[in-house]
Amino acid sequence: MPLTRPGWVGSGKHLLAGLELAVREVNDAGGIAGRPLELVVRDTAADPERAAAAVDELAHLGVAALAGEYHSVVARAVAARADALGLPYLCSSAVLDALTEQPTDWVARLAPPQSRGWQTYADFLLGAGHSRIAVAAQPSVYWASGARILRDHLTPRGGTVIELDMSTLTPTTMCEELVGSGATTLLLLVGHPEPAASIVKAVRTDRRLAKIMIGAPAGQPEFAEWATSLGADGAAVPFLRYLPEHLSPLGARVEAALRERLAEVPSFVAFEGYDTVAVLAEVLRAHGTDRARIAEAWPHVAVEGTRGQIRFSRVPGVSVWQWAWPPIQVTDRDPAQPDRLRTRHTR
Structure with missing residues (x-):
């Protein structure tokens, strides 16, 4: 998980909180066949090479399985190395449809594929x-994939996608491009906190763009850091989050425990972390620590998670075992109370 810059540290913090809470509950209930479940943590810092090296290290240490990661490009590196080593990997939060170049039985995923989420958006x-x-976009496989999904989905329905290349534009020059584009919405396909925060501030202070809606499908406004750094400017920026409209009793209990652990509202990423361990613990109880047997168990999983029953299947266009389907919301922060989230759309 990303715990230091340039990674999205908020996502790593929440992912770790969910993983740690679930591990503690597993061990409080007697562990796995009487043995404690141990969580061995490595910081990827959003660096694919660092993440791949961590996979090699963890495999050498004898871990039963890999879990986690938020950044899709990093998760791709983890998945590729796990597949090559024969190490089962349950990806918690990354969404790129093609998480591996070829279909694999070693990798499963809890987050919805990017195509489903971004089509919903x-x-x-x-x-x-x-x-x-x-779309204000930085060069990246992830951002390019998102822009392509939006274009492919919107164009047949009469929509138009205009790309603004943030590798050559500053927030100020981007505003000039935006004024003449005729767009009514600007989507942030860029890193957080920068340049996302600077772009938001530039648009909000440009009177010519007063009617422009800003959106962030990748979920940057989910984390408290967004509200802290942008305040009222960060409100009314719709983003994707993967939570149901109403939590189950399990989800509500976990939400309260996560809120206490984090001292803030838990993001969907924290729930993904908890559900990751819930799945792996059930697999370990039923199949032991043999790596091949864990990977063979993905299609037989049926675990009640915080956001619904988790089952994995093969989904067209997705190269790994996929939970089909996690709940999807489009949410934003209430302008009248930026620390309160509003649901704008569900799927």
Whole structure:
């Protein structure tokens, strides 16, 4: 997980909190066949090479399985190395459809694939009357994939996607491009906190762009750091989150425990961390620590998670075992109370 910059540290913090809470509960209940479940943590810092080296180290240490990661490009490196080593990997939060180059039985995933989430976001935009969409994008496999999904989904429905290359533009020059684009929405396909925060501030202070809606499908506004750094400017920026409209009793109990552990509202990433351990603990109880047997168990999983029953299947266009489907929301922060989240659209 990313615990230091340039990784999204908030996501790593929440992912770790969910993993640690679930491990503590497993061990309080007697562990796995009487043995404690141990969580061995490594910081990827959003660096694919560092993450791949961590996989080699953990494999050498004899771990039964890998878990976690938030950044899709990093998760791809983890998945590729895990597949090569024959090490089962349950990806908690990364969404790239093609998490591996070829289909693999070693990797399973809890987060919905990017195509499903971002198509949901595109439907939200159309339903809200936005069909001319500008995207401020940095070079990345993840951002390029997101822009392609949006274009492929919006164009047949009368929408237009205009790309603004943030490798050549500053927030100020991007505003100049945006003014002449005719777009009614600007989507942030960029890193957090920078340049995302600077772009938001530049748009919010440009009177010519007062009617532009800012969106962040990748979920940057989910974390408290967004509200802290941007305040009212960070409100009304719709983003994707993977929670149900109403939590189950299990989800509500876990939410309260996570809130106490984090001293803030837990993000969907914290729930993904908890559910990751819930799945792996059940697999370890039923199949032991043999790596091949763990990987063979993915299609037989049926675990009640915090956001619904988790089962894995093969989904067209997705190269790993996929939970189909986690709940998807489009959410934003309430302008009247930026620390309160509003649900704008569900799938």
